[in-house]
Amino acid sequence: MRLVVLGSGSKGNALALEAEGAVLLVDAGFSARELERRAAAAGIPLDNLLGIALTHEHGDHAAGAPVLARRFDVPLLCSPGTYGALLPRSPWLRHRRVGLGHAAQAGPFVVEGCPTSHDAAEPLALRVRAGRTGASVGVAYDLGRPSAGLRWFLRELDALVLEANHDEVLLRTSDYPAAVRQRISGAGGHLSNRACGELLGELVHPGLAHVVLAHLSERCNTATDALAAVGPALAAVGFGGALHVARQHHVLGPLEFSLPAAPLVR
Ligand SMILES: [Zn+2]
Numbered sequence: 438m439r440l441v442v443l444g445s446g447s448k449g450n451a452l453a454l455e456a457e458g459a460v461l462l463v464d465a466g467f468s469a470r471e472l473e474r475r476a477a478a479a480g481i482p483l484d485n486l487l488g489i490a491l492t493h494e495h496g497d498h499a500a501g502a503p504v505l506a507r508r509f510d511v512p513l514l515c516s517p518g519t520y521g522a523l524l525p526r527s528p529w530l531r532h533r534r535v536g537l538g539h540a541a542q543a544g545p546f547v548v549e550g551c552p553t554s555h556d557a558a559e560p561l562a563l564r565v566r567a568g569r570t571g572a573s574v575g576v577a578y579d580l581g582r583p584s585a586g587l588r589w590f591l592r593e594l595d596a597l598v599l600e601a602n603h604d605e606v607l608l609r610t611s612d613y614p615a616a617v618r619q620r621i622s623g624a625g626g627h628l629s630n631r632a633c634g635e636l637l638g639e640l641v642h643p644g645l646a647h648v649v650l651a652h653l654s655e656r657c658n659t660a661t662d663a664l665a666a667v668g669p670a671l672a673a674v675g676f677g678g679a680l681h682v683a684r685q686h687h688v689l690g691p692l693e694f695s696l697p698a699a700p701l702v703r
């Protein structure tokens with residue numbers, strides 16, 4: 438499996454997974470035209486697209502999904518709530534259910550979901566496994582507060598794409614109205630760099646090859662701040678993989694992680 442982050446940030450999030458010649462998008466938060474442009478630039482053949490997995494319906498995650506789903510005649514793999522939120526304006530959409538106890542398949546990809554606390558209809562963190570290699574990636578944005586269930590769901594994966602939304606000081610001193618600041622830092626909002634580092638500290642294991650910090654706020658975060666907060670937390674628990682920061686305007690990858698996880702020494 439190969440992972441390409443087509444872009445990530447407050448203004449749009451999308452990544453592409455490629456395995457056995459097939460392509461799955463996880464979120465499609467740019468216009469369809471922009472997604473096609475970025476995929477072409479990254480060498481991702483959207484003609485081989487088999488589905489679009491969605492974390493939730495907010496525009497920065499789903500803006501291009503309806504048009505792409507129609508153009509390539511592929512289903513959405515998402516929660517019933519996310520599908521229901523998009524369907525009224527896009528009645529052609531087809532759905533494969535993802536949720537607790539419901540895995541959806543598209544070609545070699547198997548997609549599972551875990552509920553997250555965020556102010557959307559039925560948001561999920563997603564976990565994707567690919568066919569013969571068994572390679573796995575977890576994607577979690579717009580996290581609010583990470584639950585015990587989410588911590589369990591994201592264990593033992595080969596790659597993690599995790600929200601590092603804001604620096605707490607930059608958010609506190611930003612010119613956002615108080616209500617917006619509270620929404621961002623609240624239980625239905627976004628994960629700070631510090632909280633992201635804490636969560637990753639619990640998720641590191643010998644087989645974790647890549648960590649991608651994603652969904653950075655343009656106003657309340659920088660790549661330098663995110664790395665400064667998360668890097669030491671990862672080093673403290675012996676993380677031996679690669680740490681990346683996904684950008685709003687640039688493609689990241691491809692990241693390869695088809696090697697089997699190193700055996701745990703007990
Ligand atoms: Zn959202």
Ligand SMILES: [Zn+2]
Nearest residue numbers: 495497578579
């Ligand atoms: Zn978002």
